[in-house]
Amino acid sequence: MSLLEIKNLHVSVDHHEILKGIDLVVNAGEVHSIMGPNGSGKSTLAQVLARREAYAVTDGQILFQGKDLLAMKPEEAACEGIFLAFQYPVEIPGIGNAYFLRSALNAIRKYHGQDEMDAMDFLPLFREKLKLLDMDEKLMNRSVNESFSGGEKKRNEILQMSILQPKLAILDETDSGLDIDALKIVAKGVNAMRSPDHAMIVVTHYQRLLNEIVPDFVHVLANGRIVRSGGPELALELEAKGYAELETVPA
């Protein structure tokens, strides 16, 4: 059984069809990259996988570990093992970062019938991951993402991912707006999670990130369809030629 199976997925927003029949299979341990021009539907696919309700699925099916993902609420999808690193992480004044992270971890542990972690048990894990992402512990006493820089917000997403240890992580343009140092730290966090148990979908606009996180497969999304799929070399080809050519030639 594949970890994720997307079959003929059609998605509309405000009666406007964005995804026009996506087929994609992701197995445990694989890293897939989805590339494509602006407006091709990359972020829509990411949001649908995280079960954002504003997106209407008009046709098709998504199976996650054999279960119907489209019947799940966002929190159920998260507890089943899906994680979306947001393109634009949300600021939530009044909720402390560390408290939020522990609440999330405990919600997932509870779902799987595990004991909740108290603050003392949580601390060592938390510190270890902070160190991995070169983040200041002081940041964690502040409200979620509030007055974080762009780079801090993206690192915070990866921190959450490393603590929650999802089976499938979807990184939605996590590289956008990062300088090369921050990009390397983020990539380090992501690569630390690569293992036969974890899969990833890396949505990106630029090939640059794929030098750091080398994917097993690259897919090109254009006009709501996957128009080409290949190995890491496809990303280099795109870098050289641009997307224009691909959009006119169906795979």
Place this chain on the structure above:
Amino acid sequence: MITTSEQLETYLESFTGFQKRAVGHSLPWLRDLREAAFARFCEVGFPTTHDEDWRFTNVSAIARTQFELAPGGEVAAKDAERFRVSGAACQLVFVDGKFAPTLSSTSHLPPGVRANGLAREIARNSDALEPHLGRYLNIQRDAFSALNTAFAEDGAYVHIPKGVVLEAPVALLFIATESAKPLMTHPRNLIVVEAESQATVVEDYVSLGSTAAFSNTATELVSGENAVVSHYMIEREHQQTFNISTLRIQAARSANLSSHSVLIGGGLVRNNVHPVLAGEGAECLINGLFLGDGGQHLDNYMLVEHVSPHCASRQFYNGILDGHAHGVFHGRIIVHKDAQKTDAKQTNRNLLLSDDARIDTKPQLEIYADDVKCTHGATIGQIEENALFYLRSRGIDEVAARKLLLLAFASECLDRMRPSPAREHVETLIHDSLLSFAAAPGQAGAGVSKPRQQADEGRNWEEMG
């Protein structure tokens, strides 16, 4: 609506009987005070929505109901127990406005500190009361203050002598009992904190049963020089209650006052907070949180008077409204002509959780000095869908996520309270109350009860009268 003579008749009858038997009826100053107040009440009658101060709150339902003076009911000790503030230095309990010594305890008070029923103090200690009682509350501009003063007899008297630091709160618990007839109470509190002292006083209004009741309370809080005083007003009576409360604060030089209002219950609630910064360098924090659901009407009327130079006032009120609840925030700041270097700030933030919930927010600045800093601002919004999705996408279920977001909003008010048993007390109340607000529409059956919805039976004070 003009108060008719018929309506006044009921009050006149009550007052005539009261004046004959009330504690202190033989004290000329107190007799005059009550009579003058009643005369003023008869003169002005209940306010109408044509009155600018009452534009958003229609009290005709109070005027039309024939309330009788509560004779004083009985409450078993175990029924009072669950309302207590744990960690309080003393707890005075009032049943239908009357001091209940058997339910009260003052054993943890340091020597010199006095906390007692006002009626007992009028009988034994009237010389200490005379310079303060009725000297601050303005009966001319407010009919409810006049009415309270006319019937002023019992309530709490708290006196903190000079230089005493009282860490634990003085808790005042007002229990309205179940009755066959609509009853009214007029609790009157006098809190005197002398110079360089520190104290926290909690007024907590609760009710048993569910009959219509009218709680018309007034508190005069007098703070000496350099004193630090926190006052909590908690309204959590049932939703058939009319609760009109007035807190009048008198702040001397360099006094530091905090008023925290937490409105959770009550049907029609008017919360008047009126600090007068009389001495130079006095500071006042006016902090509040109101949570309305069903047909609740929660009106917060702030009147902050800057009389002396170098005083600072900070008003922060947050409201969360669901169902067809109606909230009001009216923040009036008066800077008198000598009050140079005044620094006054006012913020009102609101979350509306339903299409039918409503908030009226109105700043009103009157500035007669020329070197002052006054700012005000108001926001109205909903629960942020983006934030809700973000939390849910991390595994936190919808109700828990909504509760977290509401709590974050409410925490802005909680964070302004000094850590103390009083703060812990209101934190618990707010947590419990928010749970019912967090149950998402259509999710009420999903393991979370929503008792507040029972109040949705269509009591909308705006439509009455």
